[in-house]
Amino acid sequence: MSTRIVLVRHAESVWPALGVPDHDERPLTENGLAAASSLVPRLAAYAPTAVLSSPQLRAVQTVAPTADAIGLDVITWPELREWESGLLPSADWETSYAHSWAHPQFAHGDGESLDELTVRAGKALVRMAAEYPDATVVVGSHGTFLSRALIAAGHHADWESCRAMPMPAIYEVTR
Template sequence: MTVIYFVRHAHSHYTADEYNRPLSDNGFKDRDRVTKLFENKMIHVIYSSTYKRAIQTVEGIAQEHHLQVNIVDTFKERTLSNKKIMDFDDAIRQLWSHPNFAFEGGESNETAMERAITTLQKIVLAHPNDNIVIGTHGNIMVLMMQYFDIQYDYSFWKKLSIPDVYQLTFQNFVLVDVQRIWKE
């Protein structure tokens, strides 16, 4: 069995610079709580989105386990649009309601899911019987989960916390179990 721990990044204050947006003070406190969650778990490898807030959220786990964080661009958050989005929640609702719809310059659910799942499959198959941490983001995380089970949808995404941690257990590339392990 391969175990994937999806770690949704901790809190950060919004800036237009998606790549370099750091964790907030509260985000760093939660990062320490996330690290503590993994102190007694065997972790073999850590991957993260290219976004600073995702990397910072899993850095403590990497330090605790003497591992490097492998940066993977395909785990970054989905691109909504290259234009300013006035109502974020409405935009996300539209994207989840119409999986092949995309705003100008953005990614549809189908496109974002495909990019992330291709990488996830390679990682799961390359690490049989390993425990893997992946620092990622809410939308892309739920899209990857939805690939295996349609119950992971917009409503599920709306209930996520920041941060959040889910444990997914795979046999080959077949999902056999999902558990939320983050305690708010």
Template sequence: MTTNIYLVRHAHSTYTPDELNRPLSAEGIKDAAKVNEVLINENIEHVISSPYLRAIQTVEGLASALGQDIHIMDDFKERKLIEGGAENFEEAIHKVWAHPSFSWEGGESNINAQQRGVRALNNVLEQYKNKNVAIGTHGNIMVLTMNYFDKQHDFDFWKKLAMPDIYRLSFEANQFVDCKRIWKGSN
């Protein structure tokens, strides 16, 4: 039997420094409805999300359509890049990808963030064996987790992610077997 994990990068949100409560933008709300349209045909049995509002809002339509509550898992939250925000985001994010053990002050290294993401995914694989599970999450932690299973999911891959985006990771007996993009949005 196969366990399918649908990693859902949240839809567009307008930047605010409040990571936890940053909502989707009007565009993001429209795209979240499209996420629901894509995932409703995937026989999803459980919906999980990062505690961040934008991730929850991206999958809440699916949970509602399925008559389910969203299970919040803290370890699917976005990686913390640097305390207080980066002066030059592009430079800061490039450095942590180029040097996986490096972390900015108050931030997470790629290695630590990846370990957190993989630990969370392994918990889902144990708890929801042979099920189809959608997880609302964030671009960096999502790609770092995917990178653990397939190294082609790297910094350049992350830069090309859409917002939202959906990838299905398939596992047989907790062993990774396949990754496929299923988002069919315009971006």
């Protein structure tokens, strides 16, 4: 008896403004919206009983077309949010991210460490299995969150795989 969890990284989103905190209402681009629509046949084929998402708009917009097509609501869970890195968007964000991946216990300012994100992601996977036993759920979230969820589920992920993850991307784990 197991829960199949289909993790979906959001499609292409509008870039955050540099030097200011990112915001939850950052949407998908036109290309991202088209990509989200093109996911419908593939995600609907999983016959999910629930569609979950990060509350951040770009994640919701990625899975909403599938939820609409199969007659389900998108249910947002705050624990599916992207990594709360403590970093402001910057032109050299990759340097900071690479440092964090090399030192996953390190937290920037008041942000969470990647180790803390892995724990959060793992707890979310456990909650999904408890609330949707023997079912399939589609989950819209974010690249760093998905990478750390894969680690929590016993799969390999590293900075290079996270950095190379396409938008959108789909991964399947079983709990």
